[in-house]
Amino acid sequence: MSAEAKLARLGIRSRFDLVLHLPLRYEDETALTALPLAPVGKPVLVEAAVRRAEVAYRPRRQLVVHAECDGESLALRFFNFYGSQLKQFERAAEQGQRVRAFGEVHPGWFGAEMSHPRYRIVRESEPLATALTPVYPTTSGLGQSTLRKQVLQALAEAELEDTLPEAVLLRHGLAPFGESVRLLHLPPPGADLASLADRTHPAWRRMKFDELLAQQLSLRLAYRARRARTAPALVSNGPLLRRFLGKLPFALTPAQARVSAEVLRDLAQPHPMQRLLQGDVGSGKTIVAAIACLAAADAGRQAAVMAPTELLSEQHYRKFSQWLAPLGVGVVWLHGGLSAKQKRAAQEAIAAGEVAIALGTHALFQRGVSFARLGLAVVDEQHRFGVQQRLSLRKKGEAGADAAPPLVPHQLMMSATPIPRTLSMSYYADLDVSLIDELPPGRRPVATRLVADARRGEVLARIRDACADGQQAYWVCPVIEESKEGELQTVLDTYDLLARELPGLRVGLVHGRLSAADKTAAMQAFCAGRLQLLVATTVIEVGVDVPNASLMVIEHAERFGLAQLHQLRGRIGRGARESVCVLLYAAPLSQGARERLKVVFETCDGFEVARRDLHLRGPGEVLGERQSGAPLLRFADLERDQELASAAREAAEELLASDPGRARAHVARWLSGRQDYAKV
Numbered sequence: 001m002s003a004e005a006k007l008a009r010l011g012i013r014s015r016f017d018l019v020l021h022l023p024l025r026y027e028d029e030t031a032l033t034a035l036p037l038a039p040v041g042k043p044v045l046v047e048a049a050v051r052r053a054e055v056a057y058r059p060r061r062q063l064v065v066h067a068e069c070d071g072e073s074l075a076l077r078f079f080n081f082y083g084s085q086l087k088q089f090e091r092a093a094e095q096g097q098r099v100r101a102f103g104e105v106h107p108g109w110f111g112a113e114m115s116h117p118r119y120r121i122v123r124e125s126e127p128l129a130t131a132l133t134p135v136y137p138t139t140s141g142l143g144q145s146t147l148r149k150q151v152l153q154a155l156a157e158a159e160l161e162d163t164l165p166e167a168v169l170l171r172h173g174l175a176p177f178g179e180s181v182r183l184l185h186l187p188p189p190g191a192d193l194a195s196l197a198d199r200t201h202p203a204w205r206r207m208k209f210d211e212l213l214a215q216q217l218s219l220r221l222a223y224r225a226r227r228a229r230t231a232p233a234l235v236s237n238g239p240l241l242r243r244f245l246g247k248l249p250f251a252l253t254p255a256q257a258r259v260s261a262e263v264l265r266d267l268a269q270p271h272p273m274q275r276l277l278q279g280d281v282g283s284g285k286t287i288v289a290a291i292a293c294l295a296a297a298d299a300g301r302q303a304a305v306m307a308p309t310e311l312l313s314e315q316h317y318r319k320f321s322q323w324l325a326p327l328g329v330g331v332v333w334l335h336g337g338l339s340a341k342q343k344r345a346a347q348e349a350i351a352a353g354e355v356a357i358a359l360g361t362h363a364l365f366q367r368g369v370s371f372a373r374l375g376l377a378v379v380d381e382q383h384r385f386g387v388q389q390r391l392s393l394r395k396k397g398e399a400g401a402d403a404a405p406p407l408v409p410h411q412l413m414m415s416a417t418p419i420p421r422t423l424s425m426s427y428y429a430d431l432d433v434s435l436i437d438e439l440p441p442g443r444r445p446v447a448t449r450l451v452a453d454a455r456r457g458e459v460l461a462r463i464r465d466a467c468a469d470g471q472q473a474y475w476v477c478p479v480i481e482e483s484k485e486g487e488l489q490t491v492l493d494t495y496d497l498l499a500r501e502l503p504g505l506r507v508g509l510v511h512g513r514l515s516a517a518d519k520t521a522a523m524q525a526f527c528a529g530r531l532q533l534l535v536a537t538t539v540i541e542v543g544v545d546v547p548n549a550s551l552m553v554i555e556h557a558e559r560f561g562l563a564q565l566h567q568l569r570g571r572i573g574r575g576a577r578e579s580v581c582v583l584l585y586a587a588p589l590s591q592g593a594r595e596r597l598k599v600v601f602e603t604c605d606g607f608e609v610a611r612r613d614l615h616l617r618g619p620g621e622v623l624g625e626r627q628s629g630a631p632l633l634r635f636a637d638l639e640r641d642q643e644l645a646s647a648a649r650e651a652a653e654e655l656l657a658s659d660p661g662r663a664r665a666h667v668a669r670w671l672s673g674r675q676d677y678a679k680v
Contacts, residue, residue, distance in 0.1 A: 001141060003142075006139055006141055007142070007150075009139045010137060010138065010139055010142075013672055014672045015154050015157070015158065016154070016158060016669060016672065017672055018154035018155075019151070019154050019155050019160075019181060020181075020207075020669075020670065021136060021137070021147075021151055022181075022184050022185070022207065022635065023134035023135055023136055023184065023185065024135050024137055025135050025197065026132040026134055026135065026187060026193065026196065027043060027102060027132065027135060028044075028045070028132055028133070028189075028193075029045045029100075029102055029128065029129045029132075029133050030128055030129050030130065030131070030132065030189040031045065031128065031189075032045055032047050032100075032128070034046075034069075034070060035069050035070070035072045035074060035105060035112045036072070038112070040106075041104060042104065043102055043103050043104050044102070044103075044104075044105065045100060045101070045102045045128075046069055046074065046100070046101055046105065046114075047069065047098055047099070047100045047101075047122070048067035048068055048069035048074045048098060048101070049067060049068045049069075049096070049098050049099075050066075050067050050089055050092040050093045050098065050121075051067055051068055051093055052065075052066050052090075052093050053066070053086055053089035053090050053093060054066075055086060060079065061079075062077055062078060062079045062081075063077070063078040063081040063085060063086055064076070064077055064078075065077075065078075065089045065099070069112075072111065072112060073110060073111035073112070074101075074105075074111065074112050074113070074114070075108055075110065075111065075112070075113045075114075076099070076101055076113075076114050076117055076119065077113060077114070078115075078116055079115075079116065080116075088121065092121050097121050097122070097123060098121070098122050098123065098124055099119050099120070099121055099122070100119065100120050100122050101114055101117035101118070101119040102117055102118045102133075103115070103117030103118065130188070130189070131186040131187060131188055131189070132186070132187040132188075132189070132191065132193075133148075134148060134151075134184075134185055134186070136148060136151060151185065152186075155182065155186075160178030160181060160182070161177075161178070162176060162177045162178070163177070163210075163662055163665050163669055164177070164210075164213075164651075164655075164666070165655075165658075165659065168651050168654070168655070172209065172647050172651065174205070174209055175202045175203060175205070175206045176206075177206060177210065179203070180202070180203035180204075180206040180207060181207070183201075183203045184201075184203050184204065184207065199635070204635070205644065207635050208635050208636040208641055208644055209636075209644050209647065209648055210666070210669075210670060211633055211634065211635050211636050212633070212636050212641070212644055212645050212648035213648040213651055213652055213655075213666060214667050214670030214671055215633065215648075216648050216649050216651075217652050217655065217656065217666060217667045218667050218671055220652055220653075220656060221656075221663075221664070221667065223274075226271070226272055226274055226408075227271050228271070229271060229272055230270060230271065230272075230407055230408065231269070231270060231271055231273070231375075231407055231408050231409065231410055232270075232299060232301055232373075232375045232407050232409075232410075233267075233268055233269060233270045233299070234268060234295040234296050234298070234299040234301060234375055234410070235268070235295055235298035235299045236264040236265065236267060236268040236295055237264075238294070238295065238297075238298025238299070239298065240294045240298045240327050240329060241291065241294040241295060241298055243327055244290070244291070244294055244327060245291075247326070250440075252284075252287065253284065253436075253438055253439075253440055253441070254438070255279075255283070255435075255436045255437055255438045256287060256288060256440075259277060259279075259288055259434040259435070259436055260291050260292075262432075262434050263275060263277070263288060263291070263292050263434065264291070264292070264295055266410070266432065267292060267295045267296075267376070267410055268295075272408040272409065272411065273410035273411060273412065273432070274410075274411050274431055274432065275411070275412055275413070275431065275432045275433070275434055276413045276414075276415065276431045276432070276433045276434070277289075277413065277414045277415070277434045277435075277436070278414075278415050278433065278434070278435050278436070279414075279416060279435065279436030279437075280416065280436075280439065280570070280605075280606035281416045281566070281567060281569075281570025281571075282439060282440070282443055282573070282574060283416075283436040283437075283438070283439055283440070284436060284439075284440050285414045285416065285436060286316065286319060288414075288436070289305060289316075289378045289380070289412065289414060290319070290320060290324070292376060292378065292410075292412050293320070293324075293356075293376060293378065294324070294327075294329070295376070296357075296375040296410075297356040297357065299375060300373065301374070301375025301376065302350070302353065302355070302357070302358065302371050302372060302373055302374050302375060302376075303356065303357045303358075303374075303375065303376040303377075303378065304357075304358045304359075304360075304364050304374060304376070304377050304378065305320070305357065305358070305359045305360075305378040305380065306359075306360065306361065306362065306364050306377070306378065306379050306380065307359070307360075307361060307380045307381065308361065308362075308380070308381045309361065309539065310335050310336065310361055310516050310519065311510075311519060311520075311539055311540070312380065312381070313335055313359055313360050314333065314335070314520060315545065316359050316380070317331065317333040317359045320357060320359060324357070329356050329357065330349070330355035330356050330357070331355060331356070331357045331358075332346045332349055332350060332357070332359070333346070333358075333360060334346045334347070334350070334358055334360035334363050334364055334369065335360050335361050335363055335516065336361065336363055336516070337515065337517065347368055347369055347370075350369060350370070350371055350372070351369075351370045351372060352372060353371075353372030353373055358371070374409045375407075375409055375410065376409055376410045376411075376412065377409050377410070377412070378411075378412045378413075378414065379411065379413045379414065380414045381414070381415060381416065413431075416567065416570070416606075443574065444573055444576075444578060444579065445604045446569050446570075446572055446573040446579045446580065446581050446604055447578065447579065447580045447581070448569065448580075448581045448583065448600055448601050449580060449581070449582045449583065449601075450583050450585065450597055450601055451582050451585070452584075452585060452586075452587050453555075453584055453585065453586050453587070454587070456584065459553055459582055459584060460498075460501055460502065462551070462580075462582070463475075463502065463505075463551060463553070464502060464505070466550065466551045467502075467505050467532040467533060470548075471548065471549075471577060472526065472529070472531070472532055472533070472534070472546065472548050472549040472551075473532070473533050473549065473550075473551035473552065473553070474533075474534050474535075474540065474549060474551070474552040474553070474571060475494065475498060475533060475534070475535045475536070475552075475553045475555065476536055476537070476538065476540070476552065476553065476554045476555065476568055477490065477491040477494050477535065477536070477537055477555050477556070478537070478538075478555070478556050478560065491509070491511050491535060491536070491537050492509075494535055494555065495507065495509045495535040498533065498535060502533065505532045505533050506530065506531050506532045506533070507531065507532070507533045507534075507535060508522045508525055508526055508531035508533070508534045508535065509522060509534075509536070510522040510523060510526075510534060510535075510536045510537075510539060510540065511536060511537040511539055512537060512539045519539070522534070526546060526549075529548065534549075538560075538564060538568065540568070540571055545571075545574060546571070547574045547575035547576075549571065549572050549574070549575075549579075550572055550573075550577040550578070550579040550580070551572065551579065551580055551581075551582070552568065552569065552571065552572050552579075552581045552582065554568055554569075554583050554584060555584045556584070556585070556586060557583035557585050557597060557600075558586065558589055558590070558593035558596070558597065559593075560596075561596070561613075562596050562600065562609055562612070562613040562616070563609070563610070563613055565583070565596070565597075565600045566600060566606055566609045568581075569581045569600070569604075583597055583600065583601070585597060592616070595616060596616065599612045599613070599616075614638070614639065615639060
């Protein structure tokens with residue numbers, strides 16, 4: 001692998017990226033430590049005269065260097081070494097040279113020893129380092145010394161002028177950029193190591209602020225660029241939409257009505273909507289999506305609705321067909337389970353504009369699918385799709401556009417995985433966000449119970465009683481077939497076991513490796529009440545709606561993430577009965593698993609679950625670069641640095657208004673072309 005490829009794995013694509021590749025920690029080689037004073041467990045720098053070197057074979061092959069430090073013996077041991085190292089130390093012994101070794105000193109059979117220290121052959125009285133030695137994040141095949149040399153060379157050659165005006169620096173108490181970045185790469189002796197280690201030093205504060213500011217600026221610039229593009233203005237009060245709302249058998253909740261009005265207002269504009277619709281599980285996002293699709297149909301445009309699983313896309317298809325077929329609106333379902341003939345017929349209907357709404361999985365943006373007049377793209381569970389996948393769907397609309405410049409379709413992204421406000425303001429600054437913050441009437445909170453697997457018999461009895469009372473239940477398993485963790489119960493084994501343990505109950509099975517037809521048949525049987533207990537994997541995590549299902553058992557609940565547990569729990573509590581979710585866990589629990597289960601036990605509020613998930617895992621894992629579509633923060637922490645994040649948002653607005661040239665220069669410095677990886 002080339003040096004450039006190795007650097008690219010670290011996110012280093014330009015010379016200035018090396019300057020912004022900041023140290024993980026530091027090692028102090030500015031002072032020598034006498035052997036008797038070396039602290040236990042702490043690396044130090046010692047200097048000793050090289051006496052001799054040999055290859056020993058007990059207890060294993062190793063290079064042993066015998067040295068003398070102020071009358072004390074010191075052995076350096078290397079278990080992985082090259083022949084050239086042996087010759088280097090033999091030559092040093094012959095020429096009376098000394099070795100400076102950095103590492104932990106520990107007692108050995110014949111005196112002090114160091115194992116695999118970092119070392120350098122020196123002459124007597126050679127000057128010591130004048131700054132702490134930085135230790136950088138690196139990758140396989142790229143040693144610290146090589147990377148350090150490249151970083152420090154780039155630092156010496158770089159122009160470190162400030163991209164921020166003096167007024168911003170003074171208002172927020174920020175240190176100069178050049179001074180800060182030099183100090184972080186080469187801290188002088190006496191620097192506050194504690195504040196450098198916990199990243200509270202003024203130099204770190206400046207780096208975090210700049211990173212947060214670059215992110216905010218890039219998102220706002222993407223927002224402005226989108227507003228400058230042209231989209232079809234869709235009808236916000238057309239005949240189809242009026243008839244649909246007039247025939248609905250239920251009234252929209254105030255939150256659904258408010259969010260629908262926000263969406264319709266955006267769709268009527270001549271620039272592309274890019275709105276994120278957030279709502280907890282069961283809050284009624286699908287009806288808002290249907291309203292948006294009817295606005296497109298009223299304008300003579302098409303809408304595409306993309307879902308991450310065939311199960312969810314099929315459920316959308318059934319709901320949309322039920323709602324819209326009476327209005328004469330053509331709906332087609334495109335998915336991987338279609339025969340070649342069925343797929344071709346669906347694609348031809350979409351390309352000819354014979355259907356107004358196309359629903360499906362990622363099959364919607366594959367080659368061979370073209371839209372006659374795509375006006376709206378709806379992406380459900382948007383965090384489950386990569387940015388490039390969402391971009392591909394949008395480009396389907398641009399490719400089929402009949403205007404010059406091409407019209408860009410509107411985009412509505414939906415998520416039932418709430419994003420905490422802190423995270424949303426930082427990662428979705430280029431989106432308009434709508435929030436459904438109430439559940440429809442009749443939705444009852446789900447009671448959650450924590451049960452050790454030693455009490456499995458009690459859980460089985462609860463299922464038997466519930467099903468005898470006319471209720472239905474889910475039993476969720478984490479894996480399909482035997483994994484390396486042999487203690488995990490598999491869904492196939494669980495299905496067989498439960499069928500034997502619960503004689504007389506009608507037990508079904510659904511998992512991701514079943515064919516689309518078999519999954520559909522199992523779900524239809526469960527929805528119709530022909531099955532009483534459904535054994536499933538997380539394929540039922542999103543979208544499945546069975547009002548009579550009032551009991552869920554999640555086996556090995558300690559193996560699931562917080563968001564996933566909350567999503568699964570949202571499959572019940574959709575009917576009039578009280579619903580119970582049993583988290584069946586294997587003892588003993590790790591500290592992390594205990595904290596996750598405690599959160600789910602204590603709250604049913606999706607936003608509180610999300611906030612505590614952010615606290616436990618951090619933004620990188622909650623979002624992930626692939627899902628967020630924005631470069632994740634390397635230095636700032638949104639939980640710890642909320643004050644800086646607020647200051648950066650304020651400064652971004654000011655800089656774009658007063659000095660857009662500086663704003664773009666700041667983005668270029670920090671994102672180095674990655675700002676093109678804009679959100680879609």
